[in-house]
Amino acid sequence: IGGAARAQTGPQKLPGVKAVIAVASGKGGVGKSTVSANLAVALAAEGKKVGMLDADVYGPSQPRMLGITGRPASPDGKTILPLRNHGVTLMSIGLMTKEDEAVVWRGPMLMGALQQMLAQVQWGQLDVLIVDLPPGTGDVQMTLAQKTEVAGAIVVSTPQDIALLDARKALDMFGKMNVKVMGMIENMSAYICPNCGHEAHIFGHGGARADAERLGLPFLGEIPLDLEIRSAGDGGAPIVASKPESPQAQAFRDIARRL
Ligand code: ADP
Numbered sequence: 001i002g003g004a005a006r007a008q009t010g011p012q013k014l015p016g017v018k019a020v021i022a023v024a025s026g027k028g029g030v031g032k033s034t035v036s037a038n039l040a041v042a043l044a045a046e047g048k049k050v051g052m053l054d055a056d057v058y059g060p061s062q063p064r065m066l067g068i069t070g071r072p073a074s075p076d077g078k079t080i081l082p083l084r085n086h087g088v089t090l091m092s093i094g095l096m097t098k099e100d101e102a103v104v105w106r107g108p109m110l111m112g113a114l115q116q117m118l119a120q121v122q123w124g125q126l127d128v129l130i131v132d133l134p135p136g137t138g139d140v141q142m143t144l145a146q147k148t149e150v151a152g153a154i155v156v157s158t159p160q161d162i163a164l165l166d167a168r169k170a171l172d173m174f175g176k177m178n179v180k181v182m183g184m185i186e187n188m189s190a191y192i193c194p195n196c197g198h199e200a201h202i203f204g205h206g207g208a209r210a211d212a213e214r215l216g217l218p219f220l221g222e223i224p225l226d227l228e229i230r231s232a233g234d235g236g237a238p239i240v241a242s243k244p245e246s247p248q249a250q251a252f253r254d255i256a257r258r259l
Contacts, residue, residue, distance in 0.1 A: 011149045014118060017051070017126045019151035021182065021259065022144060024174070026166020028135035031187035032156045033061040034233050035223065035252075036132040037088075039154075040066075041240040042249075042256035044087030048127040051082070051089040053117055055144065056134045057103055057110050060094030067236025071095060072121075080121045086241040091121045107139040114143050128259075136166075137173040145177040152182035154220065154259075159186055159207040167208070171215065182259060183218035184208045188225040221255040224248065 014020060023039070025032040033056060044050045054062035063069065066085050072095055073081045082091040093103060093113060105113070123129060131150075134140050144150065153174045157167035167184070174181050186208035191200045202225060212219040223229070226248050232239040240249045 011145065011147060013149045014123065014129065017123055017129045019127065020129045020131060020148055022131045022133055022141075022150050022153040022179070023156060024133045024141065024153055024170045025135050025156045025163075026137075026168070026170045027157075027163045028059070030135075030156055030158045030163050031223070032056075032135065033059075033065060033132050034229060034238075035154075035156050035185055035187055036130050037062060037065040037233060037238045038229075038240045038249075038252040039256050039259075040088045040128075040130045041086045041238050042253045043128055043130075043259070045240065045244070045253065046256060049125060050087065051123050051126045051129040052091075053121075053129055053131045054090065054092030054094060055114055055117070055131050055140050057093045057105070057113060057140065058134060060092045060097075061233075062090055062092045062132055063094040064099075064236060065233045065238060066090055068092075068095070078120065080116075082121050082123065086237065089123065089126070091117050091123075093117070110139055111143040114140055115147060118144075118148055137169055141173060142177065145174075145179050150179045152180045154182050154185060156185045156187050157208045157211075158188045159201070159204040161204070161207065163203070164207050164211055168211065171217070181217050183220040184212040185220045185255060186222045189222035191225040194227070218258070220258050221251060223251050223255075 023036040040050050040052045054060045068083045068085045082089045157163045209219045232242045240252050
């Protein structure tokens, strides 16, 4: 096979998209989708044109978190028009299925769906496309890195050892796939009691920062474990959109400015 043919099978740049940023975690439930949604809205608030590809195919949370319902249209029967809210253009498997409908697919179907969402969606001109990956180190992560030029990956972890253990695997995977790690975020970092202001470290504290330092990676910031962050996401308006002046929103905006 000649060089040109080989080059075509390598990672391709997504037309019109300046940078693809993957948001990953080792473990599920550490807040990867919450962080993705808030970072997307924060980047839009910085004046960037932002898209969100919800690649968490088994548990697509972005339609709920970004408050987007309805089915994307396909006027020409070939390409798909994504939907938009809070300044973010979204495509998600969750928009194609009912909210409580399970996606019961094997790897090849997942990879096909991911490739369709990358290539057949009319993303338009974007500064950043955030890809909310499923947890772990599987088919979706590999397909993304093999097919698409990824500018960088962000790894989200709680400070808990068991989450950090899996976060290190995600970091190792990006190393093996030659994807640059932009840094780590510690989510659910501290709980501040709304009544008395006492700070409790429910999952520990500082583990992600220590890991990042040990591995020579940037530490992008800490997000507290906070009732309003949870309820804002559940309500379809991430805290960066619903309470932009709050310290919680500012924590996300500070991270977005570091990207
Ligand atoms: P993942 O994408 O890693 O599975 P999610 O973003 O879906 O994680 O978060 C898991 C749960 O934790 C959700 O119910 C979400 O609302 C909640 N959550 C995430 N981050 C925070 C936070 N910083 N404070 C409070 N709740 C959070």
